[in-house]
Amino acid sequence: xxxxxxxxxxxxxxxxxxxxxxxxxxxxxxxxxxxxxxxxxxxxxxxxxxxxxxxxxxxxxxxxxxxxxxxxxxxxxxxxxxxxxxxxxxxxxxxxxxxxxxxxxxxxxxxx
Numbered sequence: 001x002x003x004x005x006x007x008x009x010x011x012x013x014x015x016x017x018x019x020x021x022x023x024x025x026x027x028x029x030x031x032x033x034x035x036x037x038x039x040x041x042x043x044x045x046x047x048x049x050x051x052x053x054x055x056x057x058x059x060x061x062x063x064x065x066x067x068x069x070x071x072x073x074x075x076x077x078x079x080x081x082x083x084x085x086x087x088x089x090x091x092x093x094x095x096x097x098x099x100x101x102x103x104x105x106x107x108x109x110x111x112x
Contacts (some may be wrong), residue, residue, distance in 0.1 A: 076100050 044060035086098035
C-alpha cells in the first residue's frame with residue numbers, strides 16, 4: 001500500500017510541474033503588457049465596472065431593470081418598498097421614535 005502511495009505522490013508532483021509553469025507564464029503579473037509601476041493590470045478598470053479576470057475586459061454594470069423600485073430612504077430594509085413615510089408624532093409621543101412594525105405593517109412609536 002505504501003508503494004502505491006509513494007508512486008502516486010511522485011506522479012502527482014511530476015504532473016503538477018507543467019501546470020505550475022503554464023500558470024506562471026499566463027499570469028498577469030508576469031505579462032509584459034503590464035506597467036511595472038502597477039501591482040497588476042486589473043487596476044486599469046473603473047472600480048464600479050465589472051471585470052472578466054480571464055480576458056481582462058472591463059464592462060459597465062448593466063442598467064437596472066424596469067421593474068426594480070428603489071426603497072425610500074426612510075424605509076427600513078425589512079419593510080416593503082411601498083411603505084408610507086412615518087406620520088408626525090402624536091402629542092403624547094414627542095420624545096418617541098417611529099419604527100416600522102413588521103407584524104401589523106404600520107408605524108409604531110417606541111422609546112429609544
